[in-house]
Structures are given as structure tokens and as C-alpha cells.
Amino acid sequence: MSSAEGRDLGRALCIITGASRGFGRSVAKEISRLLKPGSVLVLVARSGDDLRALQAELAESEAGVAVECVVADLGRMEGVDSAVRTCKEAFSEHIEHIILVNNAASLGDVSRYVKSFTNMAEVDSYLSFNVSSSLCLxxxxxxxxxxxPGLRRTVINITSLCALQPFSSWVLYCTGKAAREMMFKVLAEEEPDIRVLSYSPGPLDTDMQMEARSKTADPTIKKSLSNMFTQGQLLTCEESCAKLMKLLLENNFISGAHIDVYDV
Amino acid sequence: MSSAEGRDLGRALCIITGASRGFGRSVAKEISRLLKPGSVLVLVARSGDDLRALQAELAESEAGVAVECVVADLGRMEGVDSAVRTCKEAFSEHIEHIILVNNAASLGDVSRYVKSFTNMAEVDSYLSFNVSSSLCLxxxxxxxxxxxPGLRRTVINITSLCALQPFSSWVLYCTGKAAREMMFKVLAEEEPDIRVLSYSPGPLDTDMQMEARSKTADPTIKKSLSNMFTQGQLLTCEESCAKLMKLLLENNFISGAHIDVYDV
Known part of the structure; x- marks a missing residue:
């Protein structure tokens, strides 16, 4: 690792999905500080208002980084196409690093158990948004x-402990995260030149965590989520994001690995 | 474990998906020998001709076991509904064991690498057949x-080493198997009264293995599949199926566990 690699991420085209809120929003803000002038951030999310607010905020703080917004539903092929089109247009020959942060995800209905998932359309739709779209993008x-030559490529998958461990009443989330993580492991096997990282950001103080805390059907898990909240054990997105930036700057993780925030 | 449990699987309603060929067909034949008179086998597959041939074969050898065929595409909700309807009709109050063997699966296109899976419809359709349908059924x-009281329930997931380990050019298969295995682990967490087993049957001498051997894009994996074939290292479906039957009869596996044929 050269010292230059340790201080910034180069002149990059960086795509972040689910960038309007929570962890994705933090990644956008933190990563933009590590990009060289001439870089482009492509922010993708369904909520246009939130995206544009973030764009305005970034425009003030990071003068040398262009910010493009893509308002799109990644659960549909048109959404993926729209994100890719913006990236093509934003690219220029002096870009030296492509960074893709697959962050967009939904919790799924955690208020119900496996035996209630009798409707294929519901499961199909969950997997489409959480797995297929991530693979296709x-x-x-x-x-x-x-x-x-001269172009680095980094692909990040925002994963979870749920990719490794089953949690009662979280069947969609666990299944989707396990699927995604395997998908990116296969990518790491296939493309040794690409740096692939599945980063598990830990229990974050986000809207998704609040949803989990209020809706989880399993009483033991629900209690444990509430306890984490009341006892101040949730991490801020900024704290966890700082660890991800450290991993990216040091750039010595094993490609395809699952790395947990608590191990950084 | 009582000795009775060790000799047979009781008077069961046993549903087997993907029963027309390969491993599913062997499971149908082997398991029917372990069912008490009054049991029902419900065989599900897309190919009606193959199913009916198997039904005729079983009718001759296993006099006390009724065999129902469901010709259905499990990639569609109607297919799942049709299988469930047949099970309802076939059930009677003296059934003491429900056995569901989630065997149906497709290999996916192994002739291409991750970077070629740009079309969401293809990935959606793979996940629908291999993951959603298995969850919904x-x-x-x-x-x-x-x-x-008095009703045992056993759910079997036919899994693979690919659920645990990435293989280059096998992204759909690995992703689907990892997803399914996690899904059944969640089920095991949620329902302690249900016996859940993810059984990995090993490299079998089946049509799917032939497809893998001839189409795999990754040259190292392709070579290794060919070597297994030419060196006689593939298992017969019967050999592997015998190990699964041993596990079911002994019935002391940890619910939710992944058990490999070579560990039995």
C-alpha cells in the first residue's frame, strides 16, 4: 500500500444506493471527503427530496466533487438502467477508481414468522429489491x-450479522442478506482484480432499527433490540462509517470477506 | 428415540418436490419403503410423464402407500397452490407424520460469470423458483x-456445498442455495417442534451434474467436475439417499443443521 492510497480513494466515480437516509447517507458524506477533486458521487434512492437535500449539503462542503442524484426504484429494471445511465454520463477518462456501494435494502416484514409467508409475490418482490437488483446493478x-490499466474497482456490499446467523421472525432479511453475501463471494472468486468487501455496520441508530425494535414478532429479539436502544448500545452511522472508510483506505482486506464493525 | 422411530417414519403424508428425476426420484423410492401402510406420497414436478412412470413403479412395489402426482411449476403461485390442495385432499386423521422434502431446484446458467447477469427478470425468475417457492410451499x-399432539413434522431442504462456499461461474446456484439454507435455519429457530434438516447430497451422477460438467464457464471447476466423473467419484442417488434415510430414521440431527453426505 502506497501512502497515497492510505490518504484518499483517488479520483473516483462512486455510486451509493439507498443514499437518502441512514447508513447510505453517512457513507455519501464520509466518502466524499476522501475523494480527489474531479470525482463524481452518484446517489441513488427512491426519495427525491431527501436525495436533493443531501446533494445541496454535499455541494457546500465538498467543492471538488460533483454530485448526481438518481431517483429510482432499484426493485425494477428501469431503476437499475437509470442509475447505470447516469454513471455512464458522469464518467470521464481521468476517473481512476470505480466504487460501488450496494447499500439499499429493506427490512421486510419482521412482524411475522416463516409460516406466514404463503404469498410468493411478497417474497419475490423482497428478493427482487434486495438481491436481484444488487446483482444486476x-x-x-x-x-x-x-x-x-490504471482503473481500480471496488464493490462494497452492506451486509449484516443476519447474513451469518438466523434470527426468529426475520426470515426475509436473513435470507436476503445471506443470498447477497454469497453473491459477492462468488464475484470475488471470479474477478481477482476487483476488491470486494461485505461490511457489516453493526446495530445502528437508524429508522430501520426503530422499525425492527417496534415490529419484531419474536419477543426475545424485540426485547434485546429495545435494550440495546435504551442502554445506548446502538452505534451512530458516523462511527460505523468511519470504520468502513478505514477499511477502504487501508485496502488490505481479503476480497470477498465479511468484516464486522466490531472487528475493525 | 424409541426403536419404532428407528425402523420407519410412521404413517406419513410425504411431499417431495422435483420428484420426477435425479435425487428427488430416489428419495421418493427410498422413503416409500419406510412409510407405514396408510401413508401418502405426494410427488410434485413439471414433467407429468416422468411423474406417472414413477407412480406406476411405486404402485407395484409399495402396496400400502398411496401415490399422488401434482404436475405443476413451483415457480408460480398456482403451482404451489395446486401441491397444497392435493396434500389437503390426501390427508386423513390417522396421519401421524408430515414430511416435506424441498428438493426441486435448478442449476441456473453456469456458462456465465457474475458480470453477465445484467437482466433482473432472469435473476428474479431463478430466485422465484429456487427460493420463494420453497418458502411459500x-x-x-x-x-x-x-x-x-401426535403429529410430527419434518422439513427437509436439499442443499449443497454451494450454500457454504462460493464457486466461480455458479452465482445463481450458490446464491439460491445460501438463501434457502438460511431460510430453513430461521424456521428451525422459530419452530422448535419441527425437525428441520438441510441435507447436502454430495456430487451425484445426475442430469444436473452432466449439465454442470458440460456448461460450467470456469475452466478449473469444469475440469474438476469432469475428473470426478471420469474417476468414478460421483455418488449414485441411491447411495446418497440411503444416508438421508439414515438421518431421518435416527432423527437425532440438530434442527436447522447443514449435514453433508460425507459426514453421515
Whole structure:
């Protein structure tokens, strides 16, 4: 690792999904500080208002980084296409690093147990947004920006302990996270030139955590989520994001690995 | 474990998906020998001709076991509904064991790498057949036959080493198997009265293995599959199925566990 690699992420085109809120929003803010002038941030989310507010905030603080917003539903092919089109337009020849942060995800209905998931359309829709879209966006970005000398490529998957461990009444979330993590492990096997990281940000003080705390059907898990909240054990997005930035700057993780915030 | 439990699987309603060929077909044949008279086998697959041939074969050898065929595409909700309807009709009050074998699966296109999966419809369709349908069929069966005294319930997931380990050019298969395995782990967490087993049957001498051997894009994996074949290292479905039957009869696996044929 050269010292330059340790201080910034280069002149990058950086795509962040689910960028309007929570952890994705923090990643946008933290990563923009590590990009060299001439970089572009492409922020993708469903909520246009939140995205534009973030864009305005970033425009003030990070003068040398262009910020593009893509208001799109990644659960649909048009949404993926729209994100890819913006990246193509934003790219220029002096970009030296493509960074894709697959952060967008939904919790799924945690108020019910496995035996209630009798409707295929519900499960299909969850997997489409949480698994297929992430695979297809990644594939499209890799095809749009193929391997060439002088171009680094980094693909980040925001994962969870739920990818490794089952939690009662969280079947969609656990299944989706396990699927995604395997998908990115296969990518790491296939493309040794790409740096692939599944980062588990830990229990964060976000809207999703509040949803989990209020809706989880399993009483033991619900209690434990409430306790984490009341006892101040939730991490801020900024804290966890700082660890992710450390991993990216040091850039010596094993490609495809699952790395937990508490192990950084 | 009483000795009776060790000799047979009781008077059961046993549903097997993907029963027309390969491992599913072997499971149908082997398990029917372990069912008490008055049991029902419900065989589900897309190919009606193959199913009916198997039904005829079983009718001759296993006089006391009724065999129902469901010709259905489990990638569609109607297919799941049709399988569940047949099970409801076949059930009678003297059934003492519900056995669901989630065997149906497809290999996915192994001739291509992650970066080629740019089309969401293809990935959605794979996950629908291999993940959603398995979750929804299981949920429907569990709702149709809820917990009650005197009724055992066993849910089997036919898994693979690919659920645990990434293989280059096998992204759909690895992702689907990892997703399914997690899903059944969550079920095991939620329902302590249900016996849940993810059984990995090993490299089998089946049509799917032939497809894998001929189409796999990754040259190292392709070579290794060919070597297994030419060196006679593939297991017969019968050999592997015998190990699964041993596990079911002994019935002392940890619910939710992944058990590999080579560990039995």
C-alpha cells in the first residue's frame, strides 16, 4: 500500500444506493471527503427530496466533487438502467477508481414468522429489491467500466450479522442478506482484480432499527433490540462509517470477506 | 428415540418436490419403503410423464402407500397452490407424520460469470423458483397442518456445498442455495417442534451434474467436475439417499443443521 492510497480513494466515480437516509447517507458524506477533486458521487434512492437535500449539503462542503442524484426504484429494471445511465454520463477518462456501494435494502416484514409467508409475490418482490437488483446493478456497472490499466474497482456490499446467523421472525432479511453475501463471494472468486468487501455496520441508530425494535414478532429479539436502544448500545452511522472508510483506505482486506464493525 | 422411530417414519403424508428425476426420484423410492401402510406420497414436478412412470413403479412395489402426482411449476403461485390442495385432499386423521422434502431446484446458467447477469427478470425468475417457492410451499404446508399432539413434522431442504462456499461461474446456484439454507435455519429457530434438516447430497451422477460438467464457464471447476466423473467419484442417488434415510430414521440431527453426505 502506497501512502497515497492510505490518504484518499483517488479520483473516483462512486455510486451509493439507498443514499437518502441512514447508513447510505453517512457513507455519501464520509466518502466524499476522501475523494480527489474531479470525482463524481452518484446517489441513488427512491426519495427525491431527501436525495436533493443531501446533494445541496454535499455541494457546500465538498467543492471538488460533483454530485448526481438518481431517483429510482432499484426493485425494477428501469431503476437499475437509470442509475447505470447516469454513471455512464458522469464518467470521464481521468476517473481512476470505480466504487460501488450496494447499500439499499429493506427490512421486510419482521412482524411475522416463516409460516406466514404463503404469498410468493411478497417474497419475490423482497428478493427482487434486495438481491436481484444488487446483482444486476453490479453486473451492469462492471460491464460499463471493464478492467483496464490504471482503473481500480471496488464493490462494497452492506451486509449484516443476519447474513451469518438466523434470527426468529426475520426470515426475509436473513435470507436476503445471506443470498447477497454469497453473491459477492462468488464475484470475488471470479474477478481477482476487483476488491470486494461485505461490511457489516453493526446495530445502528437508524429508522430501520426503530422499525425492527417496534415490529419484531419474536419477543426475545424485540426485547434485546429495545435494550440495546435504551442502554445506548446502538452505534451512530458516523462511527460505523468511519470504520468502513478505514477499511477502504487501508485496502488490505481479503476480497470477498465479511468484516464486522466490531472487528475493525 | 424409541426403536419404532428407528425402523420407519410412521404413517406419513410425504411431499417431495422435483420428484420426477435425479435425487428427488430416489428419495421418493427410498422413503416409500419406510412409510407405514396408510401413508401418502405426494410427488410434485413439471414433467407429468416422468411423474406417472414413477407412480406406476411405486404402485407395484409399495402396496400400502398411496401415490399422488401434482404436475405443476413451483415457480408460480398456482403451482404451489395446486401441491397444497392435493396434500389437503390426501390427508386423513390417522396421519401421524408430515414430511416435506424441498428438493426441486435448478442449476441456473453456469456458462456465465457474475458480470453477465445484467437482466433482473432472469435473476428474479431463478430466485422465484429456487427460493420463494420453497418458502411459500413450506409456509402453506405448515399452516395447513399445524402443530397438534401426535403429529410430527419434518422439513427437509436439499442443499449443497454451494450454500457454504462460493464457486466461480455458479452465482445463481450458490446464491439460491445460501438463501434457502438460511431460510430453513430461521424456521428451525422459530419452530422448535419441527425437525428441520438441510441435507447436502454430495456430487451425484445426475442430469444436473452432466449439465454442470458440460456448461460450467470456469475452466478449473469444469475440469474438476469432469475428473470426478471420469474417476468414478460421483455418488449414485441411491447411495446418497440411503444416508438421508439414515438421518431421518435416527432423527437425532440438530434442527436447522447443514449435514453433508460425507459426514453421515
Amino acid at each position: 453490479t453486473a451492469n456497472i462492471l460491464q460499463t467500466f471493464p478492467q483496464r | 413450506t409456509a402453506n404446508i405448515l399452516q395447513t397442518f399445524p402443530q397438534r
